[in-house]
Amino acid sequence: MDNAISSALHFETMVWPWPIAIYLFLAGVSAGAVLIGIAVKLYRESRGQIGYESGIVKGMALIAPIAVIIGLAILIIDLTKPLEFWKMMIYWNPSSVMFWGVMLLSVYIMVLFLFLAAVFYTPLMAIDRRYPIVGTVLALLKRFEKPMQTSMIFLAIAVGAYTGFLLSALKAFPIFNNPVLPILFLVSGASSGAAATMLFGMLCFKEKADSQDIHFVHKIEKPVLMTEIFLLFAFFLGLVFAGGVSAEAARVALMGDFWSYIFWGGVVFCGMVLPWLLQWFSPRSLTHKPGFVAALCVLSLSGVFALRHFILYAGQMTAI
Template identity: 40%
Template structure:
């Protein structure tokens, strides 16, 4: 056996597999997209080009990705047809229950927010305009009270972003997962993926104009968010190392042993953090505000955040001291 890849016996502790990592990725992306859409709307104060594409992209991505993530989660359950029991049985000491309640609030809020941004298409020109017409009054009323809707959505987006980390940190027998930094790390990486996905879809599908002003704005967003992930990862592993005992052993194993160490250094650090920072700094320094740079920057951020979710989930269950 090639020791670089480790022994297959080390994987016996894995009980949560890739669908959970993808769900966590989609839930974090949804929360980050909602926050991105709202922050751009609030900071720029309008919904005209070149900002309307980002606002609409984030508004659409938020409900679509959370619904896809929940669909994946339901069908990953051992008995998916019994998922409805989660809706009527509550244990308020359970992280899962609190997450379900947060999703109860966040998901409809994200749908309503998206509806306010796509009213003409939904109620006039879309394929289901006739069926949805009776609901236009509700959406119009909410649009008239957009401050309440937007603030509620932003709050619950933060809740969902943090919850994705709490879901794993509640696994007490796994030292890499059972850390208070994980919810903050997942919130930061979720926001990073939300920014990247909103940029990518805004530029590709909503034809938002790209000029020096908003290109610089988008690149600077990454320069604010991505280093936060690096700092939190540094704090996570340094903290575990200096706690000694099993946590020190797990931290060293997770960074140096097997395929997951490669995923961390190449996927998370190399692709997800170093590459977008290099692209952003180079573009800003040289005033090279090209669409290609921004799209590449967004794509590598998304790959890196997905790699981070996979790494944390698998390495956290693999290395237990």
């Protein structure tokens, strides 16, 4: 068993190891949390409620910046020369996927903090009593909240899709050069963002498991999950129809040893089938319990986490 796991984690064609999978997961969670948080904010505002008072929106404010910063830190540390990372921002290389990723994430993080300051304008104004300049800056940011909100939607979509485009830099692996991959990573990122905002909203900000905001996120989750299943099917079907090395890559990934178990057991069963079965067949008295909702969130996050590792490792097992 140990030899099987070792051979699954270390093989001749492997270029990028597990830290990249964690980065891809965290960046997707951040982007997904922003999309879900903004959706809940707009939902509350349409009903005459204050957006930032929602535990989901507060969860987004906590998760989105922390997840992307930790993910970026992991990516930098994994580089051959992490202390020279800053050179990518000074010496431009438009032909590099990594360069565009650094630029995108830099803008994303900057606009995210400005947007959060505008969203939480009212509670942050308490600082104005001691530092009046802060109030002036916050008032200016508040004026541009809607344009920043629109920008954050596009930036979150770009970051979510970029996690798939990043893998296309390894051109020798057919799984990574599948056009469905960026969309699949974007949609699965939205799924993980929904789970993360609900989980942290309940744990850190006392959001009720049967609140209207949680119900709204559940309504978003269902079509997102169906889209994710369709994209996974299209992803592997495209590889099979391409034939040759691409078809072999799909066979190794889905019917091999260790990573095929991760896919069918971790991604499909734990991340998709089991949460669906629990929601549909559990009594209503149980589905509104915080522990039940938290368990569903953990299962969903585990499935997306497994998907990132599966794609990264299984994708590198078959080269052109």
